[in-house]
Amino acid sequence: MTTRSGPRKRQPTVPLPALLTQVRDIAMGGLHQRLADEGFDGIRYVHGSVFRFIDDEGSRLTTLAERSGLTKQAISELVGELEDHGYVERIVDKADRRAKIIRLTDQGRLAQSAAARILADVERRWSRLLGKDDVAVLRRALEQVVALETADTPPTSATP
C-alpha cells in the first residue's frame, strides 16, 4: 500500500529546504542505484566525500578532511571502507613519513567517472523532462546562492 498521505490542511507551498532535500535524495538514490547496477559494490552515500575531493595524484587525509568539512577521523573511516572494497589505497608518503597518500585505484577511478557520467545523465534526463533552460537556471541559481551566502562556512559533506 502506497503511503497514504491523507488530506493536508494549511501548507500552501512546500518549504524550500524540504524540496531541496527531496530532489537531492532523488538524485542520490538514482546515482547509487545505477552504480550498484553497474557492479560497483559497497559504495555508500557518504563515500562521496572521498570521491569528490580526492586529487588525481592522490590526497592526504587531512586535505580530504579540510575540503569536505569533516573530521580526520570521519574521513579515515570512509577511506578505510573504500580501501576494503578496493577503490582506494593508502600509501606512505616517502617525503613525509607521518603522512599517507590516499589514491584511487583503477577500480576507484572507474567508479568516480561512472558517478560523474551518471550524474550528468540525471541532469540530461531532467533537462528532457522539464526543459533544458530550467535545469540550467536551477544549477546556476544554486551555485549563486552558495557563492553569495557563504561568508566562510565550511561545506557540509554532501556526496556527489
Add this chain to the structure above:
Amino acid sequence: MTTRSGPRKRQPTVPLPALLTQVRDIAMGGLHQRLADEGFDGIRYVHGSVFRFIDDEGSRLTTLAERSGLTKQAISELVGELEDHGYVERIVDKADRRAKIIRLTDQGRLAQSAAARILADVERRWSRLLGKDDVAVLRRALEQVVALETADTPPTSATP
C-alpha cells in the same frame, strides 16, 4: 583560519546533489538562527517533520509518521521534545482512547508561523540577490522534479 581548500584538480562542475545539500543547509541554518534569535528555544532541524505535517486541529502520531515517512517511534520522540518545550501537547482522543491528538500550543503556532515567515524572507532575499525569475524557476523546477520522479517514494523527512 578560513578552511583552505587547496588547489582543486578535476571536478569541472560541482555535483548537483552537493549543491542541493549546501543550499538546503544555508536555508536551514538561516531559519534556525533566526528562530533562536526570536526566542524560540529548543527547536532543532528535525522538529520540522512535526511542524510541517501537523494539522491545525491536531494530528495523530500515526498520521504524522505516515506523512513524514518516519516511524512512529521517531515522531514520538520529536513530539516529546516539542512537548517539553511547550510547542505541542498530547491530548487523549475521547472518540478513540487508543489515540492521542498532537496539537500545537499557542507558542507552537507562533513558532510555526515564524518559520513560514522566515522561509518566505529567505526566498525573497534570494530573489533580490539573483533575480525574482530565477528563484521562481528554481522552485518550479524542484517541484517538477519531485512530481515527475516520485513514483511512490515516501518523503524523506526534511524539515521546513
Add this chain to the structure above:
DNA sequence: CACGGTAGTAAGGTTGCCTGACTGTCAGGG
C-alpha cells in the same frame, strides 16, 4: 637536539533514525 607543530589513529560519545516486541483499545462476527 629539544621542542612545538602536524599526520594520522584510538576510544568513546551524540544524534537521528530503525526494527522488534509489547500494552491497551477498538470493532465485527460467532
Add this chain to the structure above:
DNA sequence: CCCTGACAGTCAGGCAACCTTACTACCGTG
C-alpha cells in the same frame, strides 16, 4: 456478549554518521 484481529502508541535496543578528546609518530626549526 466476548473473542479475535487490527490498530495506536510506547519501550528497549541497535546502527550509521558523525563529533570530541587523547594519544603516537614524525617533521622542521632555533
